[in-house]
Amino acid sequence: xxxxxxxxxxxxxxxxACLTLNPDMELAAVFTxxxxxxxxxxxxxxxxxxxxxxxxxxxxxDVIINCGGSATDLPVTSPELAEHFHMVDSYDTHAKINxxxxxxxxxxxxxxxxxxxxxxxxxxxxxxARLYALAILxxxxxxxxxxxxxxxxxxxxxxxxxxxxxxxxxxIPKQEALELVRSGKNPDLTTREKHxxxxxxxxxxxxxxxxxxxxxxxxxxxxxxxxxxxxxxxxEELLQKHGGLxxxxxxxxxxxxxxxxxxxxxxxYSLKLDxxxxxxxxxxxxxxxxxxxxGGRGEIGCRTVFDVPPCxxxxxxxxxxxxxxx
Amino acid sequence: xxxxxxxxxxxxxxxxACLTLNPDMELAAVFTxxxxxxxxxxxxxxxxxxxxxxxxxxxxxDVIINCGGSATDLPVTSPELAEHFHMVDSYDTHAKINxxxxxxxxxxxxxxxxxxxxxxxxxxxxxxARLYALAILxxxxxxxxxxxxxxxxxxxxxxxxxxxxxxxxxxIPKQEALELVRSGKNPDLTTREKHxxxxxxxxxxxxxxxxxxxxxxxxxxxxxxxxxxxxxxxxEELLQKHGGLxxxxxxxxxxxxxxxxxxxxxxxYSLKLDxxxxxxxxxxxxxxxxxxxxGGRGEIGCRTVFDVPPCxxxxxxxxxxxxxxx
Numbered sequence: 001x002x003x004x005x006x007x008x009x010x011x012x013x014x015x016x017a018c019l020t021l022n023p024d025m026e027l028a029a030v031f032t033x034x035x036x037x038x039x040x041x042x043x044x045x046x047x048x049x050x051x052x053x054x055x056x057x058x059x060x061x062d063v064i065i066n067c068g069g070s071a072t073d074l075p076v077t078s079p080e081l082a083e084h085f086h087m088v089d090s091y092d093t094h095a096k097i098n099x100x101x102x103x104x105x106x107x108x109x110x111x112x113x114x115x116x117x118x119x120x121x122x123x124x125x126x127x128x129a130r131l132y133a134l135a136i137l138x139x140x141x142x143x144x145x146x147x148x149x150x151x152x153x154x155x156x157x158x159x160x161x162x163x164x165x166x167x168x169x170x171x172i173p174k175q176e177a178l179e180l181v182r183s184g185k186n187p188d189l190t191t192r193e194k195h196x197x198x199x200x201x202x203x204x205x206x207x208x209x210x211x212x213x214x215x216x217x218x219x220x221x222x223x224x225x226x227x228x229x230x231x232x233x234x235x236e237e238l239l240q241k242h243g244g245l246x247x248x249x250x251x252x253x254x255x256x257x258x259x260x261x262x263x264x265x266x267x268x269y270s271l272k273l274d275x276x277x278x279x280x281x282x283x284x285x286x287x288x289x290x291x292x293x294x295g296g297r298g299e300i301g302c303r304t305v306f307d308v309p310p311c312x313x314x315x316x317x318x319x320x321x322x323x324x325x326x
Numbered sequence: 327x328x329x330x331x332x333x334x335x336x337x338x339x340x341x342x343a344c345l346t347l348n349p350d351m352e353l354a355a356v357f358t359x360x361x362x363x364x365x366x367x368x369x370x371x372x373x374x375x376x377x378x379x380x381x382x383x384x385x386x387x388d389v390i391i392n393c394g395g396s397a398t399d400l401p402v403t404s405p406e407l408a409e410h411f412h413m414v415d416s417y418d419t420h421a422k423i424n425x426x427x428x429x430x431x432x433x434x435x436x437x438x439x440x441x442x443x444x445x446x447x448x449x450x451x452x453x454x455a456r457l458y459a460l461a462i463l464x465x466x467x468x469x470x471x472x473x474x475x476x477x478x479x480x481x482x483x484x485x486x487x488x489x490x491x492x493x494x495x496x497x498i499p500k501q502e503a504l505e506l507v508r509s510g511k512n513p514d515l516t517t518r519e520k521h522x523x524x525x526x527x528x529x530x531x532x533x534x535x536x537x538x539x540x541x542x543x544x545x546x547x548x549x550x551x552x553x554x555x556x557x558x559x560x561x562e563e564l565l566q567k568h569g570g571l572x573x574x575x576x577x578x579x580x581x582x583x584x585x586x587x588x589x590x591x592x593x594x595y596s597l598k599l600d601x602x603x604x605x606x607x608x609x610x611x612x613x614x615x616x617x618x619x620x621g622g623r624g625e626i627g628c629r630t631v632f633d634v635p636p637c638x639x640x641x642x643x644x645x646x647x648x649x650x651x652x
Contacts, residue, residue, distance in 0.1 A: 017585050021465045042585065097652050098645055118652055125458065125593075127652045128636055132451065134651065135612040135640035136605070139347045182598075257608055259343050259368065263600035265608075267451075270596075272508075274589035279462070282583055282591075286461040306637040306647055310454055314461035319424055321632055325460065326423050326444055326453040 001292050002028035002060065003285075004085070006051060006077060007067035008039055010245070011090065014281030015065050016043055022285055024315055028061050051077070058084045063288040063295075065089075067281075079103040082302070083111035086295040088287045090120040090280055097123065097304075105302035114295035116303045119287040120280040121271055122146070126251050128305050129269035133253035137265060140255020141186040145173035145194060149247025149276065157222045158199055161215045163207030166235060168242040172196040173250060184254040184264040191225040198229045200242050247276040286313040327618050328354040328386065329611075330411070332377065332403060333393035334365055336571070337416065340607030341391050342369055348611055350641055354387050377403070384410045389614040389621075391415075393607075405429040408628070409437035412621040414613045416446040416606055423449065423630075431628035440621035442629045445613040446606040447597055448472070452577050454631055455595035459579035463591060466581020467512040471499035471520060475573025475602065483548045484525055487541045489533030492561060494568040498522040499576060510580040510590040517551040524555045526568050573602040612639040 003025050005012045012030065019027050029047050031054045032039050041048055049057070054064070064081050066089040068074050074091045081087045082104045091100050097118055108115045118124065122144070130142055151171045158167035177194050180187050199216055203209055213230045216223055233241075248271040257263050273279045287305070290312035294303065311321050329351050331338045338356065345353050357377045358365050367374055375383070380390070390407050392415040394400050400417045407413050408430045417426050423444055434441045444450065448470070456468055477497045484493035503520050506513050525542055529535055539556045542549055559567075574597040583589050599605045613631070616638035620629065637647050 014583070018583055020585075021583070094652065097648055101645075101648060123652045125462070128458070129595075130651045131636050131640055131647060132454070135615075135636075136451070136608045138641065257340070257344055257347070257601065257604040259346075263604050265600060265605050266598040268594075268596045268598075269455075270594045272592040272594075274591060275583065278583040278589050279591050282462045289461075304648060304652055306644065306652065307635045309633045309635055310457050310461075311632040314457055315464065318632065319427075321457060322423055322427060322630060325456045326420065326449045326630055326632065 001025045001289065002062045003288060004028055004054065004057070004061040004064045005030045005067055006054065006064055006081065007073065008032045008034070008041070009067065009069075010277035011281055011284075012067035013042065014275070014278040015067060015284060016041070017278065018281045018285045022289070022315065024289070025285065029057065054081065055084050061085060063088060063292050065284050065288050067284075075100060075103070078115070078117065079107040082107040082113060082115040084113065086113050086291040087115040088119055088284050088291050089115075089117050090124070090284055091118045092120060092123055094123065101302050101304070109301050112300045114291050114299050114301065114303065116287045116291050116305070116308060118304050119284045121273075121283060122249070124280075124283050124305055125271065126249065126269070129251035129267075130253070131306060133251070133255075133267040133269075137253055137255025137257075137267065139257070139261060140253050140265075142251070142253040143181045143189070144249065144251050145178060146249040147171035147173050147195065147247070149249070149273070150242075150245050152245070154197065154199075154222055157219060158201060158216055161212055163204050163212050164201055165204055166202040166238055168200045168238060170198045172198055178250060178252075181252050181254065182266060182268065184266055186254055192227055195226060196229065197223055197226045198231070200231050200233050200238055202235045202238050203232055244274065245276045246274055247279075248272045289313060289315070327351045327615065328388045329614060330354055330380065330383070330387040330390045331356045331393055332380065332390055332407065333399065334358045334360070334367070335393065335395075336603035337607055337610075338393035339368065340601070340604040341393060341610060342367070344604065344607045344611045348615070348641065350615070351611065355383065380407065381410050387411060389414060389618050391610050391614050393610075401426060401429070404441070404443065405433040408433040408439060408441040410439065412439050412617040413441040414445055414610050414617050415441075415443050416450070416610055417444045418446060418449055420449065427628050427630070435627050438626045440617050440625050440627065440629065442613045442617050442631070442634060444630050445610045447599075447609060448575070450606075450609050450631055451597065452575065452595070455577035455593075456579070457632060459577070459593040459595075463579055463581025463583070463593065465583070465587060466579050466591075468577070468579040469507045469515070470575065470577050471504060472575040473497035473499050473521065473573065475575070475599070476568075476571050478571070480523065480525075480548055483545060484527060484542055487538055489530050489538050490527055491530055492528040492564055494526045494564060496524045496526075498524055504576060504578075507578050507580065508592060508594070510592055512580055518553055521552060522555065523549055523552045524557070526557050526559050526564055528561045528564050529558055570600065571602045572600055573605075574598040615639060615641070
């Protein structure tokens, strides 16, 4: 299986490393929109091209893993690529997934190719956990908690405040809320009751730290609805102690069965990740395998993890997987 | 969707109750091998038939949920029924799943029907958790822990010891082992290090309790390889405190990514179930929906949860599921 990576940021680099763990795959090329002279691949003997050169190489690549950003890259490049390649992306703007789906679906059908969008962990593995739990326990209630982990969007929002040099924001689930949900009580929880936001901020020398803290805590959408903790630290401490991109979270559904709902059941799926982009990359690589197999069976159009038979994601044949994992 | 239940034990009764939570399904008939005069359905206005009457009713039923036991019932009845109905079962003899699969597959293909075998939670949801985690983190190690919960096989084994009137055995994961696995250290664990077996035994009056305890603790396969705790209690206490069939467990996989395996990730899936048979029934009902849909698309033969696109298990259309759960 010859894989092409589009985009060489954190995610693309994660895919590059992850491919070496999957003996049925081979990195055929990396495509970037940046100046080729500024980019150096970790892999030796893998060619680097500009994105414009991708489509002419359609016969040399089995699956493209599109590692662009959801805000501006994927809405444009995914439909373009989906017409010419089996393709996988990690589109994660939840509210617009169906819109993105339709565009990729049209393009993939036009080119008789197969795409899987919104791979990753949320959307992705967390979505699957929500779907399976709902299917099994229709009489119940589901919850998703994120963290402890770095939210890049929230970190960026803090960095835009005047006087801030750098920042890292952790989303942290509240332990009391998790326990309440696990107890099967199916509570109604407000935004504030579910998560804490903890911020590590590097301020300019002489900046008004009180004003910065106030600006963070009252920022609509991002922080105003949360209990927010702000720490001011040095740039050195930020790099040293908060340089990684850990993340994770919990999907929990409690429901009841029996003629009178007398039996309670709790399903919990959780992730604890040292590297958000590398784990996302690992899911994308598994999705690439599925896209290759589904496309190879003649399926065309757009899919999500909801449509992918689980066995298509894993190395190995059906009988072997049944014998060892079922 | 018209559902037929075959077998009216704990599992069949669980399916009967669970169907009322799924508005797209209707219980059409229950089939039993017992004397019809001895069986009374909980549902009013649902006909009860002997098993021999099932096949002539093939046009009145969309999916059969076969609720027989794996030891002697399912190996016979599943292939028989699979030729004439879309069918779902909970075959759980892990070592013989491929053998069962082949028989059901042949029968289903002969009748152009679709069967899903080995639905439930292990095999079933736990198998899926193992498969997804392996697909995403190929460089890693997976673990399954069962409990705390009642093992019916182990309870039965104790009951066969002379002098024992009744017994209930709980399988309990060792907390230290769970924590070690969650830490990402990928330990090699012996049987004894993973689970404790706790037994509540009702002895005949005057029975030699020391001899019974010794017989339990040294029983090969069942107890000899475990740390086993034995309590003698009265029949009243057994019924009062240990009358339920709770179960559950944990599927955990830790793996690493990055060029030097420097980033660790842990995926954990866990279940906490008040009623093992009712939860198993809930999974079978979701599988019945999938069998109906997959069969309706013209697919034939045998499948397992590994082959089922997740969205086929849940009520609702694809776009709706994407919008609300992805």
